[in-house]
Amino acid sequence: xxVLTQSPATLSLSPGERATLSCRASQSVSSYLAWxxxxxxxxxxxxxxxxxxxxxxxxxxxxxxxxxxDFTLTISSLEPEDFAVYYCQQRSETFGQGTKLEIK
Amino acid sequence: xxxxxxxxxxxxxxxxxxxxxxxxxxxxxxxxxxxxxRQMPGKGLEWMGRIDPSDSYTNYSPxxxxxxxxxADKSITTAYLQWSSLKASDTAMYYCARPxxxxxxxxxxxxx
Numbered sequence: 001x002x003v004l005t006q007s008p009a010t011l012s013l014s015p016g017e018r019a020t021l022s023c024r025a026s027q028s029v030s031s032y033l034a035w036x037x038x039x040x041x042x043x044x045x046x047x048x049x050x051x052x053x054x055x056x057x058x059x060x061x062x063x064x065x066x067x068x069x070d071f072t073l074t075i076s077s078l079e080p081e082d083f084a085v086y087y088c089q090q091r092s093e094t095f096g097q098g099t100k101l102e103i104k
Numbered sequence: 105x106x107x108x109x110x111x112x113x114x115x116x117x118x119x120x121x122x123x124x125x126x127x128x129x130x131x132x133x134x135x136x137x138x139x140x141x142r143q144m145p146g147k148g149l150e151w152m153g154r155i156d157p158s159d160s161y162t163n164y165s166p167x168x169x170x171x172x173x174x175x176a177d178k179s180i181t182t183a184y185l186q187w188s189s190l191k192a193s194d195t196a197m198y199y200c201a202r203p204x205x206x207x208x209x210x211x212x213x214x215x216x
Contacts, residue, residue, distance in 0.1 A: 001166060034203070036149075043199055043206040044141075044149065055204060087149050092139060092203050093165070095149040 002026050004088050004096035012104040019075040021099045023088035028068045032091040035064055035073045038098075039084045047086070048073060075101075106130040108138075108200050108207035115213045116190050123186035124210045126200030133181035134158035140174060140185045141199045143209075155183060190214045 003026040013019055023033065031051040036044040046055040048064035051071060061076045075082055083103050088096040111125045126138060139154040153164035157176040164174070176183040183200055195214050200207040 038149075043209055044201075045206070046204050049204070085148075089149075089151070089203075092137070092154065093151050095141075095151060098148045 002029060002090055002094055004090055004094055006086075006088060006096035006099050008099060009097070010100045010102060012102050013078055014104045015078050015080055017078050019073075019078055019082070019101055021073040021086055021101070023066075023071040023073070023096050025069045025071075025090055029090040031067045033064075033066070033071050034089045034092070036087045036089065037082075037084045038087065044087065106202070106205045108202060108205055110198075110200060110207040110210045113211040113213070115215070118189075118191055118214055118216055120190050120214075121186070121188050122190055122212065123184050124198060124212065126183045126185075126207050128157075128181045128183070128202075134178050136202050138176065138183040139201045139203055140172075140183075141201055142168075142196045143199065144196045152185070157181075157183065192216075 005024045007022045033051045035048040037047050038044040047058050047062055051066055052064045063074045065072050083101050085098045085100050087098045107129045109127045116122055134157045137154045137156050140152040142150045142152055151165055152168040153174050155162045155174045155176050157178045162174050173186045192214050197209045197211050199209045
């Protein structure tokens with residue numbers, strides 16, 4: 001079973017700063033990696049699919065990169081509504097453990 | 105509008121059986137796999153398994169294989185997640201997902 005490891009576990013930043021979240025797979029997943037955003041009390045929301053494609057309605061400040069085993073989600077300039085937990089998922093199967101993006 | 109609408113919250117006792125549902129609308133139900141995802145209180149997302157509604161082919165996470173059953177009825181565009189004997193450790197929020205669209209979640213509480 002492929003294991004996804006996300007880092008850091010918690011990221012403390014201020015609005016306007018750049019956020020870089022990492023997801024590493026235990027073996028290659030090609031480009032079949034998605035990122036989700038989850039806010040308290042809400043269902044997850046798809047942010048990025050196939051490693052680098054923004055989902056419908058996702059602002060351009062969100063970008064994804066990577067292939068094989070190493071992936072990155074970047075938020076270029078944080079808005080207050082971006083503070084949430086972010087999960088990566090491979091091939092619509094296993095999830096990483098999540099990165100909590102909190103306000104500093 | 106694409107929607108996945110899940111059944112309501114459930115409170116059950118250990119050993120009881122349960123089936124929760126996820127009704128798809130606004131799209132071709134047989135064209136997309138439906139996954140089920142568990143989220144235990146205060147914890148992360150866990151993929152449980154998925155079904156192809158066109159032929160009811162399923163695959164499960166090894167962690168959940170044999171503990172739950174995923175099924176679908178394409179005639180009523182509904183997917184199901186069921187347990188034959190619940191445990192307290194099954195207490196969680198359960199989501200169905202397309203996965204670009206998610207249901208609102210079904211809270212299952214198992215307590216004696």
